[in-house]
Structures are given as structure tokens and as C-alpha cells.
Amino acid sequence: MPQRNDRHLSQRQLRDLIQVGEIDTVVTAFTDMQGRLQGKRFHAQHFLDHVAADGTEGCDYLLAVDVDMNTVEGYPTSGWDKGYGDMEFVIDWDTARRVAHQPATAMVQCDLVWPDHQPVVASPRGILRRQLDRLAAHGWTAYAGTELEFILFENSYEDAFTRDYHGLTPANQYNVDYSLLGTARVEPLLRELRNSLYASGLNVESAKGECNFGQHEIGFLYDEALVTADNHAYYKSAAKEIAAQHGQSLTFMAKYDQREGSSCHIHLSLRGPDGELVFTDPQRDAEADGRSALYDKFVAGVLATAADFTLLYAPNINSYKRFADGSFAPTTIGWGKDNRTCAVRLVGHGAAARMENRLPGADVNPYLALAAMIAGGLHGIESDLPLPAPIEGNAYLTDLPRVPHDLGAARDVFAASRIARQALGDEVVDHYTNMAAVELTAFGAAVTDWERRRGFERL
Template identity: 70%
Template sequence: MTELRNNRHLTMERLLDLIGTAKVDTVIVAFTDMQGRLQGKRLHGQYFKDVVVPHGTEGCNYLLAVDVEMNTVDGYAISSWEKGYGDMEFVLDERTIRLLSHLPATAMVQCDLVWPDHSPVVQSPRTILTSQLDRVAERGWQALAGTELEFIAFDTTYEAAHDAGYRDLRPVNQYNVDYSILGTSRVEPLLREIRNTMYAAGLDVEGAKGECNFGQHEVGFLYADALTTADNHAVYKNVAKEIAAHQGKAITFMAKYNEREGSSCHIHLSLRGQDGELLFWKDGARTPLYDQFVAGILATVADFTLLYAPNINSYKRFADGSFAPTTIAWGLDNRTCAVRLVGHGAGARMENRIPGADVNPYLALAAMVAGGLHGIENELELEPPLEGNAYTSGRPKVPHTMQEAREAFSSSAIARATLGDEVVDHYANMADVELAAYNAAVTDWELHRGFERL
């Protein structure tokens, strides 16, 4: 029997029993795509039981070769008109079976992707992460991670927001509610349902708090092994949007919705032995292994920024004095740096402050593991911590445009050695598609500045 992640997950046997008694009539079979979205099918429970469990199910391989608007685009080796847009097989991961209490009689199971010959689809985000975690496991270690994901909520439906061009929307708070109990009380029906639904779905909920931008909030979850954290992150992001829609609201995980504070996804990461042995802390201090891991992260920031900041909008968040990092540096509990070290003993961990809320957690965690292992394998020396204001330190900068990040990623020997040419070429093409679309667009900013005055 597959070992459950916790007792709120379901075994396959239990799911099939619930289907047999009509307590579950819908099973969502889903994987995470390049953009970090859940894609898949809603299956009738009996069909899932009779056909999918014994024989499997498939989906078109174009799902890993489209832009954010689901347009088929050129440049992907795995999927094209010339290749006929064939299928990928969905491999059910029974560890991820969960009930979704915000939907009637519905369960979900997340999947890996393989080709019809059962070889892995190496460009799949989940496969990219598991490949890096296999490297960690080969050393007898495990990676633990937690993601802190912010969003902005609005008192409008998604349909009304679309019709308004996503402009002049009313946020659920009209002032800065960072840590405000009154401010979160105003939004508690939404926050409470998200917390309770996620707990019932197998996530370990910490709590919710207000943030700086108007209507901005964060729901926090306890750390777990890196794959579990990425799986939970993808489910939470999808479910939070669904719950908001059910309540006549809309939330966005854009990295930078407006000119105020952006929405981040700080990622905490540490390594431990498979038996729980502490690897980052010994005799009251950081270990050399910890320092090498952090040095590797810093040395590969430019190489992997495209995976930390995967959209054009991601780069608008990198602004001095905004709590979003612009400088490649580390500090002890210093929120102006790209990497912040916090905690001690079992709580010792590094925080990557580069990713925004639009990040694909599988890709970002894979990049962090690859970078950290690069530091360990090459015994990189960690520079002294930056003290004071990183924004004015004169240190090297995080890539500030997608074009810059794309070039660094595509030309990176480290990225190609750790992730593989197929992965690097695939995600470099994703960047090319987005850059071409952005460069062809005429924006409101251009119309405002140029329609009459130029």
C-alpha cells in the first residue's frame, strides 16, 4: 500500500470505496503545466474506477507546448503540427489523492507524465524537480521546503474584472493591512474557507495574514519535503481561485498587479539526512555544507532567474526599496538581500526572496536544488554576509528583464549540465514565445503617452 503523506489523504482503496458508495462521483486527474497551472480532466467516478485505475488515461502533448492563452506555438521539440500533436500518459501518484471539500463529491489525484513508451516527459515541471531530488537522495539526503505565497483579492467576479480590462478594480481592503487583525477580519469569509478547505485536502495550514498592498493577503503552510510542498502549492493556488469565484470575488497571483507592492513567493529550503539528521547546523553554528549550498545558490542566480521569474510581469517586481530583491547577496535575517538566512538548529534554513507569486514551484525548487548541489560539489566558499542595505551595496544585480534572464539560462553550462539540454531549450523557447508576444503588444502606457503628444 502506498504510504500516505498524512491521514487526510486517501488511499486508492479508500477512494474506490467512496466511489462505490456514491460519496465521490467526480475525480480530477491533474498535472502541473509550464505556467504552474493544474491541467487535466474531470472524470466520472465510476469511469475512473473501472477504466482509468486499471488502464490509465492520456492527454495531448500540446499541453506542455502552449503559451499562457493556450495557443499552440512554434519552437518546441516535443510537440508540433509536424509531429501530429500526440498523447502523453498521465501516471497517477497515489500519494496525492485528496478530497476537495469546496466541491461536491470531488476528489483529486496529481500525476506525472510519460510518453507512450513509458519514458518520462523530461520537460514536465514535476519530472524536472524529481530529477533534482533524486540527486539529493543519492547522497542519503532529503530537501525540505516551504513556500510563502501572496495574492491580491478584489470585490468583483472574474467575469466583471475581465470586462473592466482588469483596471480600477475594488480591492477587498482599501489600505495597508499588513498584520492587521481588523483588516483580515474584513476578508475572513474568504480566508477561512481557503484555510479549512486546504486543511481538509491534506495541507498543514499555519494561518493567514494581511500584507502591504491594498487587498493583499497570505495564507501560510507548514514546510514539508520539497515534492509535497510543490504539489500542495499547485493545488492551493488553483483552489483559492475557485473559492474566490464561488464567493463572487477574484484573486490574482500576478507578481506585480500595480505600481504598489508586488506579490512574492519566498521559498524556504534546507537539507536533512533521510533519518532527520541536521545537515545545515552543528555545534551551535552553520555547517560548511550549509555555506557551500548557499554559495551555490548565489553563484547560479543569473543562470536560474528565468525559473524564479518566468513571466514578463515577474521583472516589474524587482524594485529598490520594495522588499523584492534587486541584489545578488545574502544576509543574516536581512530582507533586503536575495537570500536570507534564518533560524537555528532544526529551524536553520535559507530563504530565496527572488520568486514572485507567479512562480512555478517545481521549477524554482529544482533550480535551487541544482544551484545548491553545484555549490556543494565544487566546495564553493560563501562570501561574508551583507550587512545593511543591499539595494545600495553596489553588489551584482538580479537580471532585470526576461530577455537578460533568458540569455543567461540558455547559455548556462551549469543549467545544461544539471537540467539537461532538452529542458533548457524547452524553457528558453517558452521565454522566446512570451517575449515575442510582449514586444508585439501596444500597451495602455504607450497609448496614454503617445496618442496625442507624439
């Protein structure tokens, strides 16, 4: 297989770098349910002598814990009654890269299998792979790009923790959307992020300011969907590590405060067996605006399944605080041509024609969101769904169906979805339904600052 680009490492290159002492640490990583990289750091020689050929293992609770790593009930594949056994990490050598912000360090990302070599069905990377295989059966390849926003603070992570995440100092004190002065104020960090990520194999485009105080976005060139998801997971982990090295912190929470939330708009298109465009058809009538019938059906499917898959686009309690009228985050399910008030925005022409899913926030697991979009699009194609009329003007003011209003509502729709179960399988749907139930139970048991402020004296 060719390397993803000339800054990735082949298996032979990694071996040579270890043997000459240029790499002394190799990270083996997989992506968990929450979208985080988890794994081990190996001494490079041990990796070369043992792990490179045989892989490594990790406890199966890594796909059955909450965000705090607490063991929880409800996962048939893992639990005290099953003894918390191992999963095996299977190296995907296409992912080998330098970790440019860490000295003499490389990383490989992994798929997960059970000791009998059967796939771990609930693994996010495996879920996306299966939807990509469905596309491949039609002769199509998915290309995607993720636009990921974060909020940067002057406080270190340790200081933020000590302050209970209150009273933090944002890196900018006003709206710096597209402001060159605003990005220049934090350029030492942004520059290191751009250059380090590029050196680690990501195709970095640009950095720009956003609306919330201290909010920024770094953009990357689109790529095949699995490559984009792998890079997305790496980027989130690397960005936090680099911020920590600067004595700062950043968050990918969907909604940190009352101001604008942080989004992860996902752009997606399909190509044919020889890379030909399948989302365009200049011969169609003018009303189609150059779109192919296939494109229309794909978008229709994503819209028709938007509620079914909202749990995978908005996986946390906090995700739903972002959906607010007039916020540039959607509240209704519809599409428009270059219309940022819509859940789905169609942009570009010819080779650049693509759909933008504006539902996901920065807390999304990219593998699950891309899998959901592909499953939805295939549903539209296989069911020959017609594309509804586009929204002209303000989508917030339409009477279209609403995005599920909270995690509980999204969980219930997902759990009951025939489409989700047919596309993803019962095991996946039940697994991530339980993940939502765990979060809802934890949140329901918590006493919040809001409750104390309202009730301590006055109730």
C-alpha cells in the same frame, strides 16, 4: 507508502468512497509549464473501472503552448509537423485528496510519460523529481515551504475580464500588513480558504494581511519538497475557485500595480538519511553561527547560480516589475542573516535552520524554482564553493551583481548556462528558453495602455 497525512486518501479509501457514492467525480491533474493544474474530470465509476489502473492521456501541446493556450513554434517535442500526439498521465497515488470546496470530488496528481513510457523530460514535476534523485544519491532529503501572496478583489472574475482588469475594487483600501482588523474584513473568504485547504490535505498555519491593497498571505507548514510543490499547485487553483464561489477574484501576478508586488519566498533545508540535521554544526566557530560547512556550500551555490536560474524564479514579463529597490524584493545577489533586503535570507537555528530565497514572485512554478535551488545548491557542494561574506545593512545599496533586469536578460543567461545544462539537461534548458522567447515575442507585438496614453494625442 504511508499517506502524506490522515486527510489524504489512500487508493483503497478513494475506491471505497466511490463505491458508496460519497465521491462521484475524480480530477486527474498535472502541472503545466506555467505552474497551472491541467487535466480532466472523470465520472468516478469510469475512473474506478478504467483510469485507476490504466491512466489517461492528453495532447502533448499542453507542454508547448503559451498562457492563452495558443499553439506556438519552437518546441521539438510537439508541433504541427509531429501531429500533436498524446502524453500519458501516470497517477501518483500519494497525492490523492478530497477537493473539499467541490461537492463529492477527489483529485489525483500525475506524472507525464510518452506512449513508449519514457518520461516527458520537460514536465515540471519530472524536473523536480530528477533533482530530488540527485539529492537522494547523497542521502539527503529536501524540505521546503512556500510563502505565497495574492491580491483579493471584490469583483468577480467575469466582471474583471469585462473591465479589462481596470478599475477593480481591492478587498482592503489600505495597507493591512499584520492588521487583524484588515484580515477580519475579508475573514469569510480567508476562513473558507484555511478550512477547505486543510480538509484537502494541506497543513495550514495562518493567514495574514500584506502591504498592497487587498493583499494577503496564507502560510503552510513545510514538508518534503515534492509534497510542498504539489500542495502549492493545488492551493493556487483552489484559491481561485473558492474566490469565484464568493463572487470575488484574486490574482497571483508578481506585480499587479505600482504598489508592492506579490512574492513567493521559498524556504529550504536538507536532512540526512535518518532525518538528522545537516545544515547545523554547533562545533564550528562562532562566525558560522551554528551553520554546517555543507549549509554554507549549498547557499554559496544558490547565490552563484542565481542569475543562471532567474528565468525559473521569475518566468514572466511581469515578474521583473517586482524587482525594485526598497520594495522587499531583491535587486542584488547576496545573502544576509535575517535580512529582508537580500536575495537569500538565512533564518532559524537548530532544526529550524533554513535558507529563504526571496527572488520568486507569486507567479512562479514551484517545481521549477525548487529544482533550480537544489541544482544550484548541489553545484555549490560539488564545487566546494566558499560562502561570501554576509551583507550587513541595506543590500539595495551594495555593488553586488544585480538580478537580471528583464525576461530577455534572464533567458539569455539561462540559455548560455553550462551549469543549468549540466544539471537540468539540454532539452529542459532549450524548452524553457523557448517558452521565454514566446512570451517576449507576444509582448513585443502588443500595444499597451502606456503607449496609447503617451502617444495618442501628444506624439
